[in-house]
Structures are given as structure tokens and as C-alpha cells.
Amino acid sequence: MSDRLIFLLALFSVTGSGLIAGLFFAFSSFIMTALARIPNEQGIHAMQSINATILNPLFGTLFTGTALTSIVLAVLSIMRWGEPGSLYLLAASLLYLAGFIVTMAFNVPLNDALAAVDPGSGAGCEVWNNYLRRWVPWNHVRTITSLGAMILFVFALRHLP
Numbered sequence: 001m002s003d004r005l006i007f008l009l010a011l012f013s014v015t016g017s018g019l020i021a022g023l024f025f026a027f028s029s030f031i032m033t034a035l036a037r038i039p040n041e042q043g044i045h046a047m048q049s050i051n052a053t054i055l056n057p058l059f060g061t062l063f064t065g066t067a068l069t070s071i072v073l074a075v076l077s078i079m080r081w082g083e084p085g086s087l088y089l090l091a092a093s094l095l096y097l098a099g100f101i102v103t104m105a106f107n108v109p110l111n112d113a114l115a116a117v118d119p120g121s122g123a124g125c126e127v128w129n130n131y132l133r134r135w136v137p138w139n140h141v142r143t144i145t146s147l148g149a150m151i152l153f154v155f156a157l158r159h160l161p
Helices: 003-037 040-053 057-079 086-115 122-159
Strands: none
Touching: 003 040, 003 057, 003 086, 003 122, 040 086, 040 122, 057 086, 086 122
């Protein structure tokens, strides 16, 4: 695979991981705090709406596309081991993929559980409180992994031919 194509995949990945890190950071730093401060029914409605609207082609391409380019770059970095930037590419790719796995294993099931509740019900309130308690810490993990991946992709780009 050409150095130019690897550079372009890494450029897409640094952009994708940076944008995803910013999105997750917003949820960690103020969105979830704001939703937790309003009445439960309103917070549930708002988060249900966010979770429904984020499933769109632009977000899907960015989030999943960055995971796919990370897989390709991880394999290429191993195949090109010892060449400039390969260690950074591998570390960045694995870090982004770790956050992607956290999303699929923890945040998505919590989103699905929240989507299934009636916001005005007692069960909805119970699910919401559990959601806030569990979803937010996993989002912090996603924020850190995406940010770390972005930084390592920048280092990789600096060292690629």
C-alpha cells in the first residue's frame, strides 16, 4: 500500500477521532449534567431524541469509518513494523478501537434500555437514574480513548514519509 494512501487514512482517522472526542467531551463536560438537572421526564425525552437523531449517515460514516480505518491502519502498521510512524499508528488505532468497543458493549445497550421506557413512568425514572450512573463514566472512557487516539494519530502523521 502506498505511503500516500496510508497518510490519507491516518488523516481521516485523526479528523474522525478528534471530532468524536469533541462530541464525547461535550456529553461528559456539560450535556449530561444539564440533562440530569432537569425533571426526569424531560431529561429522558431529550436523551431519547438525541439517541434517535445521532443515528444518521454523517455520524455513522465518521464514527464507524474511523473504526474501519483504524483496523486497516493497525494491520498496516504491523506489516510495516519498524518504519516511521508505525508504532504511533498501531497505538492510535488500538486506542480508538477500544473506545468503539466500549460504545458497543456499554453505551449502546444503555441507550437501547432508555429508548424502551415511557419517560413519565416510575420504571422510566429508575432506568434514567441507572442510565446516568452508568452511561456517564463509560462516556468519560470514550472521551479519553478518542482524544488519546487523535493525539497519537497526529504523532503518526508527523513521522510518516
